[in-house]
Amino acid sequence: MTPSTHLTQHLAQCIDTSFQSYPGCKLFHQFVLPNCVAIPALMHGLLALSARQLQHLQPSCRLHERAYLFHTQVATRLLNQELTQATIAVKDLDFIFATCLLINMISFATDETIPFNSWLFMSDSASIDNALSWFMVQQGMGYLSKILNRNPNGSVWNTELDADTSCNPHFVIKDDLPSYSDLELIPQTLAEICCITTDSTPDNNSYYTPLVLLSRAFRIKSLGLGNLNSYLSFGPHVPQSYRLLLRQKDEKALLLFMLWLMLFEEETCWWIGARTRNEYAAVLWLLSRSEDQRIREVARDPTIFVRSNASV
Template structure:
């Protein structure tokens, strides 16, 4: 039988394309997005204008109220109700909203930005983005802890693309504070099958925005500070490992099960060999590792086993998820030595070459601290990381 002629459209919204369903292309919001309960991509132009105006005014005057207003109003009310539950007594509204309806509109605006963040496909963190894109939204609409974490991550991202707008930084700071507060409260409750997905999703997002740093400033690093909280951004990276251990009996039922299986295939995280084979010889010497050394006899051994394969990876093809896995697997004993500014350990840490404001700041501060340590072996090892992070030696 001859196939009936048909018209193939390529102008459907990105939400339908990512879900691999046919979009009816109704504008400004397609029917499938209304039914699915997400903001249609056709509406994103409205949110760009909203950054320059009041979010509430933009939404009331925009095309949403010409079609699809029921879904918009229902979603806004849902988000408003969840956000109101999470607000503390001393902060009854967020910066940029006056409370009431504006809170839900602002929340929907930022949540839309989050959906755009996870909708963009890149090889980096692809398996994590897929879970956030496909599995977390419906959970967040009934869980303040996760919703605030998603909004905190998205608003923090917006500060990096709108650095000249101080109001964005205020919103992001308040959302990060509230997300962390609710996460701590949730951790005080029994942890099990019923809340493992909320906690692990929130933990991943908190690790993300805790790592973020707005500007490069090595003077603010924990290396040059006596403030123990200055290293919190690194300490929180190990939170997911602790949660996984607690919920391990139910982990196969989690929305994160498949994504974690991808991460667990990184073979060098299972390398527990004794001795110094395949370790960087200079770092092994500095850390007093010989052919008989084990993880039990030398605190540096296991972190160096994980780190050395990362140093051999192509520098122009960074595997971000492998790097964050490295940070998350650092043991408390290692972090204690790091907090005490142990020179061999800091020298191994400075070789992490992936670059953003956080890593450049910390790397420059470590170089600054270590070049005055006096050990020529350490000074020689600083040449490469100093070059990569842009640090100029004061001893030249």
């Protein structure tokens, strides 16, 4: 297993190449790193990310793989212990969020290049759950984000992100229902496929929230305002009912999943690009053979929703 001293030496470079926004790098360099020694879960999370990137850079080195698996397991176990406490100290929330973020990044990373190895082509339930865990685990980020937003003392994450203009305000997630202007942004074709009407709400239609989030993303991408933080907000904020439909390979859920993956088509970040390209190719292949003509047409030219939003 790669020694922790070596992983620690690689941390600064790892952070610089793993966060695509200045606020992310700044927070980890100035807030997370100086405090990680006192927070075991966070420390192991950082070592796990460092080892995972080294394994990505040197895939033949089994020592890096063992290190990232070990530190990820320890970080996850310690994080779960924190989350199961009856009460979570306010002072620990920012560190818990950082640990959860690291575990999400590690889960997201893959070196797989064969689309047909995707969970979409698996039949064994346990294999599917394992292969789709990179998306399902993002639910924890949504839960913690809501807690941070309600923290009366404020969060370093919210403070830094709110102060940075690259974290686009058009994609802010709120707890209340999306406004009518959001509904107007939903492409008519997708509204029809997903049975979205003026009476639809997040409670009576599992596709509602994912569609609103995607429509906002299409809009800001068409205006050249999109950024990685905006697109990654999708996974943590879709409802559990949508996740279950996706797990069941429901075609409508897969269609929205494909459109989300499409947003990352130009992404080169080491822990994102391979995953999104591979999953996108897999779901595109599957939906292009759908019995629903409307879904086949979307799969034929999914970028139309970004192009058409430019004139909205």
